Amino acid sequence: MYDKKIDEKWQKIWAEKNCFHAVNNSDKExxxxxxxxxxxxxxxxxxxxxxxFMGMEVLCRKKRMEGKNVLFPIGFDAxxxxxxxYAIKTxxxxxxxxxxxxxxxxxxxKSIGFxxxxxxxxxxxxxxxxxxxxxxxxxxxxxxxxxxxxxxxNYCPQCRVILANEESQGGVCDRCDSQIVQKEKEVWMLxxxxxxxxxxxxxxxxxxxxxxxxxxxxxxxxxYGAEIDFSLANKEDKLTVFTTRPDTLFGVxxxxxxxxxxxxxxYKDEIKNYDEILxxxxxxxxxxxxERVELSKNKTGVKVDGLEIVNPVNGKHVPLWVTDYVMMGxxxxxxxxxxxHDTRDFxxxxxxxxxxxQVVANSNGEEVxxxxxxxxxxxxxxxxxxxFINGLSVKDAKAKMIDYxxxxxxxxxxxNYHMKDWAFARQRYWGEPVPIVKCEHCGLVPLKESDLPLTxxxxxxxxxxxxxxxxxxxxxxxxxxxxxxxxxxAKRETDTMPQWAxxxxxxxxxxxxxxxDAIASKEALNYWKNVDCYNGGMEHVxxxxxxxxxxxxFLYDIGVVPTKEPYQKRSTQGLILGPDGNKMSKSKxxxxxxxxxxxxxxxxxxxxxxxxxxDYGMAAPWSENGVKGAKKFLDRVMRxxxxxxxEDCDSKELDKELxxxxxKVSQDYEDMKYNTAIAAMMSYVNVLYxxxxxxxxxxKPLLQILNPVAPHVTEELWQKLNIGGYIFESKWPEYxxxxxxxxxxxxxxxxxxxxxxxxxxPSDSDEKEIEKVALETPALQNYxxxxxxxxxxxxxxxxxxxxxx
RNA sequence: GCGGGUAUGGUGGAAUUGGCAGACACGUCGGUCUUAGAAGCCGAUGCCGUGAGGCGUGAAGGUUCAAGUCCUUUUACCCGCACCA
Numbered sequence: 001m002y003d004k005k006i007d008e009k010w011q012k013i014w015a016e017k018n019c020f021h022a023v024n025n026s027d028k029e030x031x032x033x034x035x036x037x038x039x040x041x042x043x044x045x046x047x048x049x050x051x052x053f054m055g056m057e058v059l060c061r062k063k064r065m066e067g068k069n070v071l072f073p074i075g076f077d078a079x080x081x082x083x084x085x086y087a088i089k090t091x092x093x094x095x096x097x098x099x100x101x102x103x104x105x106x107x108x109x110k111s112i113g114f115x116x117x118x119x120x121x122x123x124x125x126x127x128x129x130x131x132x133x134x135x136x137x138x139x140x141x142x143x144x145x146x147x148x149x150x151x152x153x154n155y156c157p158q159c160r161v162i163l164a165n166e167e168s169q170g171g172v173c174d175r176c177d178s179q180i181v182q183k184e185k186e187v188w189m190l191x192x193x194x195x196x197x198x199x200x201x202x203x204x205x206x207x208x209x210x211x212x213x214x215x216x217x218x219x220x221x222x223x224y225g226a227e228i229d230f231s232l233a234n235k236e237d238k239l240t241v242f243t244t245r246p247d248t249l250f251g252v253x254x255x256x257x258x259x260x261x262x263x264x265x266x267y268k269d270e271i272k273n274y275d276e277i278l279x280x281x282x283x284x285x286x287x288x289x290x291e292r293v294e295l296s297k298n299k300t301g302v303k304v305d306g307l308e309i310v311n312p313v314n315g316k317h318v319p320l321w322v323t324d325y326v327m328m329g330x331x332x333x334x335x336x337x338x339x340x341h342d343t344r345d346f347x348x349x350x351x352x353x354x355x356x357x358q359v360v361a362n363s364n365g366e367e368v369x370x371x372x373x374x375x376x377x378x379x380x381x382x383x384x385x386x387x388f389i390n391g392l393s394v395k396d397a398k399a400k401m402i403d404y405x406x407x408x409x410x411x412x413x414x415x416n417y418h419m420k421d422w423a424f425a426r427q428r429y430w431g432e433p434v435p436i437v438k439c440e441h442c443g444l445v446p447l448k449e450s451d452l453p454l455t456x457x458x459x460x461x462x463x464x465x466x467x468x469x470x471x472x473x474x475x476x477x478x479x480x481x482x483x484x485x486x487x488x489x490a491k492r493e494t495d496t497m498p499q500w501a502x503x504x505x506x507x508x509x510x511x512x513x514x515x516x517d518a519i520a521s522k523e524a525l526n527y528w529k530n531v532d533c534y535n536g537g538m539e540h541v542x543x544x545x546x547x548x549x550x551x552x553x554f555l556y557d558i559g560v561v562p563t564k565e566p567y568q569k570r571s572t573q574g575l576i577l578g579p580d581g582n583k584m585s586k587s588k589x590x591x592x593x594x595x596x597x598x599x600x601x602x603x604x605x606x607x608x609x610x611x612x613x614x615d616y617g618m619a620a621p622w623s624e625n626g627v628k629g630a631k632k633f634l635d636r637v638m639r640x641x642x643x644x645x646x647e648d649c650d651s652k653e654l655d656k657e658l659x660x661x662x663x664k665v666s667q668d669y670e671d672m673k674y675n676t677a678i679a680a681m682m683s684y685v686n687v688l689y690x691x692x693x694x695x696x697x698x699x700k701p702l703l704q705i706l707n708p709v710a711p712h713v714t715e716e717l718w719q720k721l722n723i724g725g726y727i728f729e730s731k732w733p734e735y736x737x738x739x740x741x742x743x744x745x746x747x748x749x750x751x752x753x754x755x756x757x758x759x760x761x762p763s764d765s766d767e768k769e770i771e772k773v774a775l776e777t778p779a780l781q782n783y784x785x786x787x788x789x790x791x792x793x794x795x796x797x798x799x800x801x802x803x804x805x
Numbered sequence: 806g807c808g809g810g811u812a813u814g815g816u817g818g819a820a821u822u823g824g825c826a827g828a829c830a831c832g833u834c835g836g837u838c839u840u841a842g843a844a845g846c847c848g849a850u851g852c853c854g855u856g857a858g859g860c861g862u863g864a865a866g867g868u869u870c871a872a873g874u875c876c877u878u879u880u881a882c883c884c885g886c887a888c889c890a
Contacts, residue, residue: 614818
């Protein structure tokens, strides 16, 4: 019987032998597998972590037996709000809480038997680690990619913190679910938009699942179009808009700008209804993101009384409107409105009785009804009412119009992105300090590299200020410093970096975790290159996965790392749901604690069950009975011992079964189809149980292929059977294809598509021979009696279908 | 609104290019062992039907000798984005 003592015995031996340690100087081929390092929360390890890590765990144990030098590291992404909030509540220093939680996680991970390289553990809150996070920030600053800007940012009033776009998706705070508001604030930003094209192109050279790729593409949201300058009537000034439809320029009947557009402020003296506009802006600012979307069907706006806009292609004057369906944050904050061919402009024009001019017609040239909706379905449309582009297809008209704009100096071709720059500042204590000093004379001055790390000072309390100031601002002895450039008194930046900073490059630090001179040595970077397989959750696709690809590509551009992309292959695991089929949550009381399973059934039971639960990429509900089934299987494996004999009892059938299961399991592991791999091993064990006695040669490879899933059980049995050495040192078994094919094969025979009988034929029979055997089979004569055989379809070694009528 | 995904027995889930639907496991039932029970081992188990046979992969059509798989229409649920100009 398998029990926990076996776990403890082998975990001790593995630790003593340090057998999962990766070496940096090796002639062996490298294999670098990465799992998203956990945030060490007080709740401890979750079964979801176990599933996420097990995928890579199995691959790594297999690759080691295949002779690869495997890097499978673990660390802790330990800066973050929950620890800080706990500190605020209890007064316990985040350092203490973090250390406590990391110790707990470490113990839990070891009890499951993960084959991590425990010599390479990293902790993002360790000054020796964040020294290099700060170093990368300085490099970004040096290259103009980190800048300070007064802008509208997402602010969570509950957490009193600024959030990046990626952290406030749907207008809701990632952490606490409260509504975020727009707040004007001067903050650090990273120019990720400069890397938008590189991030898109990089997707071509990596192997990401289609939905991961698609989500990133949508998030970056590149669109092609034109920027067009409209002039203000009787003014020197111009109003620039972005459009993806320059071909509809003759269809413009009004212009619209966002309530925050600077043009309004600039011409407030000439705008007769400025008060009305101001009131509208205040109303719009009060609406939450949610309300804006909810109310989107009912368009609102105010006509600007006193300004008119001139269409640059025909000189026509059109009115200017202010409306909150135009966003300051996208494009130029202004649009040319073509109600005939845009749903939103259409709704707006209908409501405010604005003209529409149709400029795209059906392919047959007919105009369409604009009674109920805009005509946007223009795949094969033809341009009308548009002077020099009349008669052209939409595609040709776009090109010709852009040429015209460029020639007449009134516009240009333009790419636009949905992605915005990364708000890179938190007003909190438990984060990396930004290594910048504010000097009255020199401006923003970076610290010298030799002054890193800039460590966190001790503070009296961790509560952020009322208006979202960092707690660091209260530590005067730390804030007051001297300018690294001119030596005069200066102040430190008191914002800290966001939680995503440390995780944006951690995969590099694993390569050389204790290096004091660089993020990692050149030798280590050149040997390990990048991650071969990276497994993690879908929730990080538009956050961590984008951020870290950005930083890595930047480090490549400045010559620090040897590859463009950090991860060659990405995989994702599905959620483990509670036994009730709902997402596990404390409030629902359906959380399964991995410790309980390990304690009661052993680590290998947890491992086996988690992999057998279903397709690795799909969600699956937890089942206590399923856990028992996994335990039963492992006990059955242990009891094979009683069948083993030294006598020679080989058989062709067993040879076939053995070679087949080695082949299937080896391939399934590579494809991350762990559930079917385990099913195949269960079937093989069932076959062994049908034998009176089994010679060792049928058991040894089974233990090896099962080892990545159940390392404790298989090492134990390996030792009991006196095979010699340890499994983890043994070589992955090979299979003999010739033993898998048999001389005679069984082929099902269908009559009109329904299987009626199975015939046995030599495996090398051709179609004619198979057809002959099938038609002469006595058991099938009843079906064919008196009927005409219309057709016989023979698919070699697959199936026969006799069509009668 | 747009984009993506999922749907298979009582349950979790299997099914290369269209080629035996339900592998494997859970559960249930039966046998064996036992004073008895538990565990173990062996067997049965999609549905209807005594049977022959018929029906079966969310629903409705279609293509095909053959459809879970391809095409059209549609329903439910899940995920992502969301006035993207």
